[in-house]
Amino acid sequence: MTLRVLLLGDTHLGLPARYGADHSASFERALEPAFQGRVDIVVHGGDVFFRSRVKPGVVLRAFEPLKRIADAGVKVFVVPGNHERSAIPYPLLAAHPGIHVFDHPRTFAVRVRDMTVVIAGFPNDRDEICARFTDLVQQTRWNEPAADIRLLCMHQTIEGASVGSIGYTFRRAPDVIPGRAVPRGFAAVLSGHIHRHQVLTRDLQNRPLASRVFYAGSTERTSSAERFEAKGYLTMEIAPDANTGGRVEGWRFHELSAAAAIGATSAASLRALAE
Secondary structure, eight states: OOEEEEEEOOOOBTOOHHHHHHHHHHHHHHTHHHHTTOOSEEEEOSOOBSSSOOOHHHHHHHHHHHHHHHHTTOEEEEOOOTTTTTSOSSHHHHOOTTEEEOSSSEEEEEEETTEEEEEEEOOOOOSOHHHHHHHHHHHTTTTSSOOSEEEEEEEOEETTOEETTTTEEOOSOTTEEOGGGSOSSOSEEEEESOOSOEEEEEOTTSOEEEEEEEEOOOSSOOSGGGTTOOEEEEEEEEEOOTTTTOEEEEEEEEEEEOOTTTTTHHHHHHHHHHO
8 A cells, every 4th residue: 555646846827828828738737647536645846826926816726626636535735935935825715625735834644545644844935944944844843643654845955956958956055955954754855946857865975865855847847948858747656654754665757748859868867867
C-alpha cells in the first residue's frame, strides 16, 4: 500500500490573452490524474497566480477544478508563493473543507485509506529564509501528530537548485536554504518556486540531503530563459514508515510541453536525475 501524490506548481494563472489561456490549459491537464482518481493527494507548490492582485473571477476559476477534485475525496494542499505575496487572494473564494492552505506555518493530519498522512508547510518566506528556515519548520509542529507518512511543503530555493538556459546554480545566500538544514523525518520535501523540474539529493559539498527535495517545475514557460525546458508535473508513490516518515518508492515526471530543441535529450536528462 502506497500514498499516491501529484505535485505541481508555479501555474501563474491570471495572465492576459493567449498566455493566460495556455497557462490555464496546462493547469487543468496537470490535474488529469486527480480527476481520474489515480492519486490520493494533490500538492500545489505555490504561485497559483501570477501576482497577488487578480480579479475575483480568476480565483474562482482557478479553484473550481481543485474543488471538484476535493469533492471526489482527493485531499488538496496549497502553498502560497511569492507571486501571491505569501497569501491566496480572496481566500474565502478558495475555501473548501477538502482544500488545505498553508496560510501560516502549520501541519495537517489526514487519513488516506489505512494510513495517517501528516503534511507540514508554510507560505513563501522572503525574509532571510537561510536564517529562519529551521524555526519555520519547527513552528509547523510537524512531529506532534503520529504519522505513517510525513511530507514537508514549501515554496523556496534550496542550495543546489539550478535555473535558466545556462544552468545557474543557487549557492549560499540569505534567500537560499542550505542543504544541511533540510530536516530528517520526512519522506520528501515538495517545493515550488524553481521553474525547472529537478530532484535534489545532495548539497554542493556532495553530502546526502536528509530528505530528498522534489521540484515539479512550472507547468508552462514564463520567460525566454525557460525556452528549452520541459514543463509538466510529478506523480509519486510513497510507502508508509512510522519510524522514518515514509519512503519514496517511485516517481515520474509527466511532460506537458517541450521545446523542439530538447528532442531526445529530455528522457536522458530525467533518467540522470533519478540515478
